[in-house]
Amino acid sequence: MTAAVFFGCAFIAFGPALALYIFTIATEPLRVIFLIIGAFFWLVSLLFSSLFWFMARAITDNKDGPIQKYLLILGVLVSVLIQEMFRFVYYKLLKKASEGLKTINPDETAPSMRLLAYVSGLGFGIMSGVFAFVNTLSDSLGPGTVGIHGDSPQFFLNSAFMTLVIILLHVFWGIIFFDGCEKKKWSALLVVLLTHLLVSALTFISPHYGINLVSTYLIMVLMGIWAFFVAGGSCRSLKLCLLCQDKDFLLFNQRSR
Amino acid sequence: MLTFMASDSEEEVCDERTSLMSAESPPPRCCQEARQGLEDRESAAQWRSQDSEEDLDEDADRYMCSGVPGQPSGLEEELTLKYGAKHVIMLFVPVTLCMVVVVATIKSVRFYTEKNGQLIYTPFTEDTPSVGQRLLNSVLNTLIMISVIVAMTIFLVVLYKYRCYKFIHGWLIMSSLMLLFLFTYIYLGEVLKTYNVAMDYPTLFLTVWNFGAVGMVCIHWKGPLVLQQAYLIMISALMALVFIKYLPEWSAWVILGAISVYDLVAVLCPKGPLRMLVETAQERNEPIFPALIYSSAMVWTVGMAKLDPSSQGALQLPYDPEMEEDSYDSFGEPSYPEVFEPPLPGYPGDELEEEEERGVKLGLGDFIFYSVLVGKAAATGSGDWNTTLACFVAILIGLCLTLLLLAVFKKALPALPISITFGLIFYFSTDNLVRPFMDTLASHQLYI
Numbered sequence: 001m002t003a004a005v006f007f008g009c010a011f012i013a014f015g016p017a018l019a020l021y022i023f024t025i026a027t028e029p030l031r032v033i034f035l036i037i038g039a040f041f042w043l044v045s046l047l048f049s050s051l052f053w054f055m056a057r058a059i060t061d062n063k064d065g066p067i068q069k070y071l072l073i074l075g076v077l078v079s080v081l082i083q084e085m086f087r088f089v090y091y092k093l094l095k096k097a098s099e100g101l102k103t104i105n106p107d108e109t110a111p112s113m114r115l116l117a118y119v120s121g122l123g124f125g126i127m128s129g130v131f132a133f134v135n136t137l138s139d140s141l142g143p144g145t146v147g148i149h150g151d152s153p154q155f156f157l158n159s160a161f162m163t164l165v166i167i168l169l170h171v172f173w174g175i176i177f178f179d180g181c182e183k184k185k186w187s188a189l190l191v192v193l194l195t196h197l198l199v200s201a202l203t204f205i206s207p208h209y210g211i212n213l214v215s216t217y218l219i220m221v222l223m224g225i226w227a228f229f230v231a232g233g234s235c236r237s238l239k240l241c242l243l244c245q246d247k248d249f250l251l252f253n254q255r256s257r
Numbered sequence: 258m259l260t261f262m263a264s265d266s267e268e269e270v271c272d273e274r275t276s277l278m279s280a281e282s283p284p285p286r287c288c289q290e291a292r293q294g295l296e297d298r299e300s301a302a303q304w305r306s307q308d309s310e311e312d313l314d315e316d317a318d319r320y321m322c323s324g325v326p327g328q329p330s331g332l333e334e335e336l337t338l339k340y341g342a343k344h345v346i347m348l349f350v351p352v353t354l355c356m357v358v359v360v361a362t363i364k365s366v367r368f369y370t371e372k373n374g375q376l377i378y379t380p381f382t383e384d385t386p387s388v389g390q391r392l393l394n395s396v397l398n399t400l401i402m403i404s405v406i407v408a409m410t411i412f413l414v415v416l417y418k419y420r421c422y423k424f425i426h427g428w429l430i431m432s433s434l435m436l437l438f439l440f441t442y443i444y445l446g447e448v449l450k451t452y453n454v455a456m457d458y459p460t461l462f463l464t465v466w467n468f469g470a471v472g473m474v475c476i477h478w479k480g481p482l483v484l485q486q487a488y489l490i491m492i493s494a495l496m497a498l499v500f501i502k503y504l505p506e507w508s509a510w511v512i513l514g515a516i517s518v519y520d521l522v523a524v525l526c527p528k529g530p531l532r533m534l535v536e537t538a539q540e541r542n543e544p545i546f547p548a549l550i551y552s553s554a555m556v557w558t559v560g561m562a563k564l565d566p567s568s569q570g571a572l573q574l575p576y577d578p579e580m581e582e583d584s585y586d587s588f589g590e591p592s593y594p595e596v597f598e599p600p601l602p603g604y605p606g607d608e609l610e611e612e613e614e615r616g617v618k619l620g621l622g623d624f625i626f627y628s629v630l631v632g633k634a635a636a637t638g639s640g641d642w643n644t645t646l647a648c649f650v651a652i653l654i655g656l657c658l659t660l661l662l663l664a665v666f667k668k669a670l671p672a673l674p675i676s677i678t679f680g681l682i683f684y685f686s687t688d689n690l691v692r693p694f695m696d697t698l699a700s701h702q703l704y705i
Contacts, residue, residue, distance in 0.1 A: 029346035033657060036349075040654045043647055047686055049705070050694040072697060079705040127650070131695060132704055134642045155702075162704055203704045 001140050001156070009140060009160035013133050017126050017167045024118075030111060031119050038090060038123020045086035046131065049079035076200050083124070084193045087174065090120055091181050113182055114175070114231055121174020125167035133163040151207070158209045165216050169199065172223040179230045188230075195219055344617040345660050347553040349653060351490050351619075352627055356652075358494040359501070359628040360635045360645060368447040369502045370636045376503045378402045383505040395507035399515050402508075406519070410530045418537060429548055433476055433492070437469040440495045476548050489551045493621050497628035501636060509633050510684075513677055516626060520671040535669060551624065554616030617660075623672045627652050630680045634688075643695055647687040651679035 025031045053075035060067055094116045101110040111119075136159050147153035173192045180188025199219060202212050228238075240246040363369055375382070378401055381394035416425055442465050449456055456464075472492075475485045504512065523529040630652065635645040655676025663670050698705065 029342040032349070033342055033345055036650065036653055036657070040650050043650055043683070046691055046694075046705075047683075050686075050690040053694050054690050072701065072703070075694065076698070076703055076705050083705070128705075130646060131643050132699070134646070135695070136699060138642055159702070166704055200703070200705055203702065207702075 039127035117178030125170030493624035
């Protein structure tokens with residue numbers, strides 16, 4: 001397909017994540033390190049999920065037929081569980097690390113848990129999106145016609161938008177999850193897990209992109225709003241920010257109103 | 258000896274155009290000797306001691322040092338940790354760049370994935386019908402390669418012990434000459450072939466000559482730090498590409514594993530050649546080979562010319578502030594850091610102020626082997642990017658952990674074992690477990 005498809009889909013899927021990285025993470029070395037460690041944790045969770053699926057397949061002796069489809073669905077659901085488990089493990093690790101940093105460097109401000117929640121969510125999201133989409137992207141540079149056998153010709157666009165929503169969802173889930181852990185609100189964790197399962201389950205109806213994408217984006221908007229309030233935002237601060245009247249922000253940037 | 262090893266293998270590259278090169282083996286090391294250096298020399302003038310710190314830090318190939326100015330231990334720990342994250346990023350960036358260059362070349366230029374013979378150091382072929390025979394051949398290849406490396410390392414330690422500096426120095430220059438000119442020429446030729454771009458010989462000559470000459474100057478003498486770093490990254494990438502081309506598949510993986518083990522042994526065992534080299538260098542207060550270490554260090558010296566006898570008389574004149582990098586004119590003679598004069602001249606009574614920003618140094622062999630691992634993952638995976646990315650992340654995490662261990666243990670540590678182990682684990686598991694899973698998910702358009 002064309003270079004336009006490649007670049008278009010690449011920027012749709014990874015543009016916001018890249019912008020978030022450049023503007024919020026790239027300047028601070030500690031954040032970059034936590035991002036990469038987050039990506040690593042997601043990778044390890046994927047490894048365990050693949051191992052589970054592989055063993056399940058080996059147990060059923062690789063028979064073809066509907067059993068493979070059920071195994072795949074089971075694999076997806078177990079994978080979601082394992083990912084959230086690793087998010088919890090990463091939370092525990094970060095908690096220990098920030099306590100350690102605080103005792104050693106009492107003067108220097110260690111990153112706050114909220115910031116680490118955001119960074120870890122972004123790490124998970126970037127890794128998840130990249131693993132899901134990069135092979136498809138590289139195929140889009142090669143020759144071919146999309147949908148020649150009756151499949152949807154919007155395959156690449158759909159995948160790109162799905163990748164984008166997954167990345168953003170991971171960011172929001174990270175924030176909500178860590179906040180739930182901090183305040184010991186286990187219901188938040190449960191909601192994160194359930195929405196993740198829901199989003200993955202929605203992709204099972206895959207050729208019907210309309211329902212799939214629209215509902216996933218709805219969930220993302222809801223999660224985004226929840227994460228915004230969890231992270232300390234409020235309607236008032238949003239209004240001040242949009243009208244460029246936020247004093248703290250202006251003072252920080254030394255701009256006049 | 259690490260440096261010796263590297264120069265030796267490069268020299269062999271030079272020698273045998275047809276019979277090809279040996280593996281680079283210099284195992285990496287992290288070291289932190291600044292503190293010791295300073296404690297030894299506290300009476301000397303500050304810049305002089307800083308100089309010797311530099312000397313000590315300028316260790317052999319694959320040394321990773323986080324220099325910390327001599328301070329009481331608690332403060333030192335804080336400083337180490339405070340600089341820790343920045344140092345990690347200072348190493349992430351060049352390692353990432355090297356890997357990106359190697360992967361981009363592997364994915365686009367066919368030459369480096371074609372089989373065109375093998376190195377003389379891996380004589381056993383892998384084109385055998387049975388799996389057992391192939392495994393045996395690769396193990397034999399590895400044994401030969403590693404024993405060659407061990408022999409060369411010991412030879413170089415002996416050379417160093419008997420102070421054959423000129424020999425070593427000349428060897429190094431020969432090696433980098435060959436790398437900068439011959440391999441660049443071949444690489445450029447292949448890239449031009451791939452993109453079907455014509456280039457006439459005069460232009461080619463001019464390009465390669467300029468590239469090589471500036472490279473020699475930057476690496477062996479003085480040059481802007483960024484340029485030196487860029488050249489070191491480029492020659493590491495070139496070496497890694499040659500290894501990826503000429504090492505047969507299974508042998509490459511076994512060699513990577515064996516090199517990590519050798520590295521661990523050579524650096525941590527009391528009789529290990531690398532450890533002996535470092536100790537000898539420490540006893541003599543000499544730098545080893547700056548040409549084969551990637552350095553992100555910048556030395557700023559703000560102060561009066563008290564330290565620099567040559568500018569004693571010129572105190573009245575304003576000097577341009579200069580940022581100077583660690584550089585050495587010739588082996589064993591560290592060049593004195595140029596003085597960074599304050600803009601107000603004529604304050605002869607002013608106290609010396611020195612600001613030093615210590616960077617981290619990582620030997621080029623580390624770059625090479627990391628890139629070989631990622632490049633092999635990119636070359637042999639069936640066009641799969643997931644494997645390459647997984648190895649990339651694994652290596653970065655290994656590097657992070659190694660730096661953390663360095664901060665905790667504060668002694669020489671090898672940089673290869675953890676990263677290569679992670680890289681190997683993730684390569685094999687991603688290729689065999691994750692790839693089928695992700696492919697099946699992608700074909701059904703499922704997202705996890």
